[in-house]
Amino acid sequence: MSAASGSPMKQHLIDPEICIRCYTCEEMCPIDAISHDDNNVVVDAEICDYCMACISPCPTGSIDNWRTVVEPYSLEEQFSWDELPEQEDLGEADSGDLAEALEDEISSLLAKAHEGTGGKAVAPASAAKPSINLYSRSKPAVATVQGNYRITDPDSETDVRHIILSLGDQSLPVLEGQSVGIAPPGKQENGKPHDIRLYSISSARDGEKPGANNLALTVKREEKGLCSNYLCDLQKGDKVELTGPFGGTFLMPNEVSSNIIMICTGTGSAPFRAFTERRRRAMPGAPGKLLLYFGARTPGELPYFGPLKKVPSSLLQQQLCYSRLPDQPKEYVQDRMRKNGEDLAELLKSKETHIFICGLKGMEAGVDEALADICREHGMTWSDIKPEMRSSGRYHVETY
Numbered sequence: 001m002s003a004a005s006g007s008p009m010k011q012h013l014i015d016p017e018i019c020i021r022c023y024t025c026e027e028m029c030p031i032d033a034i035s036h037d038d039n040n041v042v043v044d045a046e047i048c049d050y051c052m053a054c055i056s057p058c059p060t061g062s063i064d065n066w067r068t069v070v071e072p073y074s075l076e077e078q079f080s081w082d083e084l085p086e087q088e089d090l091g092e093a094d095s096g097d098l099a100e101a102l103e104d105e106i107s108s109l110l111a112k113a114h115e116g117t118g119g120k121a122v123a124p125a126s127a128a129k130p131s132i133n134l135y136s137r138s139k140p141a142v143a144t145v146q147g148n149y150r151i152t153d154p155d156s157e158t159d160v161r162h163i164i165l166s167l168g169d170q171s172l173p174v175l176e177g178q179s180v181g182i183a184p185p186g187k188q189e190n191g192k193p194h195d196i197r198l199y200s201i202s203s204a205r206d207g208e209k210p211g212a213n214n215l216a217l218t219v220k221r222e223e224k225g226l227c228s229n230y231l232c233d234l235q236k237g238d239k240v241e242l243t244g245p246f247g248g249t250f251l252m253p254n255e256v257s258s259n260i261i262m263i264c265t266g267t268g269s270a271p272f273r274a275f276t277e278r279r280r281r282a283m284p285g286a287p288g289k290l291l292l293y294f295g296a297r298t299p300g301e302l303p304y305f306g307p308l309k310k311v312p313s314s315l316l317q318q319q320l321c322y323s324r325l326p327d328q329p330k331e332y333v334q335d336r337m338r339k340n341g342e343d344l345a346e347l348l349k350s351k352e353t354h355i356f357i358c359g360l361k362g363m364e365a366g367v368d369e370a371l372a373d374i375c376r377e378h379g380m381t382w383s384d385i386k387p388e389m390r391s392s393g394r395y396h397v398e399t400y
Contacts, residue, residue: 160219341374
């Protein structure tokens, strides 16, 4: 929707510092106004009609950005950005009736788009400032495989790998909760390179061991997964091109008094392994609680099951839930949460409590319903608590 000559318009933009390049917005846009290149995801002002279909599904809030402009930013400009430009001072044009009307219209549409989503995600107040987009497809970091280990039972149908990548003398500063991008070698049928896939980093910011310049990924082999099979088949010494890092909100709070409730399934455990290791190294004896709800079909299909059994309860309180145990009723993470409702309700009353949810998208609704039930049973209202937690950087969701 282009501006009339000399008239201001509200241009929809995507924040490249926060965007994790999951391309959900591009898939959701019904009119193909959103596209991406090796660097950024962008919105075409000539096509965008402010339908807001892309707003709610975005896991980071990067999609929810606007600038009042007289001349829209071009796609070429947006593709080149490392960060969003500041709002320009447009003088009289910026204060005109049209600009004001557009502001009201966008605010109304955003309110509707955000109904039930809990609002825009922001980073925890005490989280360290992340580095974003240091490496691109055209200028990637080249890592060397140090190890590739299966972390589910060998007899299990679920093949999940812990892959350690050495960065050598390259600098790739990451924080717990961030991701890196990887594209499998080769090209698509249309001749273009394969799209970049994002993988959460499962090691702490200082590597697999303190001072090691490496990082780890948790990857599940999918039967027809092009990138997952590429990664799961890597051998020691192989080279892997990395982009990123990505993610500016799903970050671990640094305050030692923070209570961190981590809810996950499968490879959604990756950032929480990083959280746990960071607290073990940097915050021994922290008064804040670290609580993990982790769901799988069986213990053999639960990534890191063996190592988890060695983590002391003084560091990490574990609630491992299984849905396919022989002669046992199915139990999902939301079921265990309801069983622990009294303890969770007490944590929800605290301003020191953070909630992180990561895993299959299907789990999100069940967890949300469980939290609503727990609040209802203990005289609280989840629909009031959730948006407050999110706006203060204490509620985060990354599902896929």
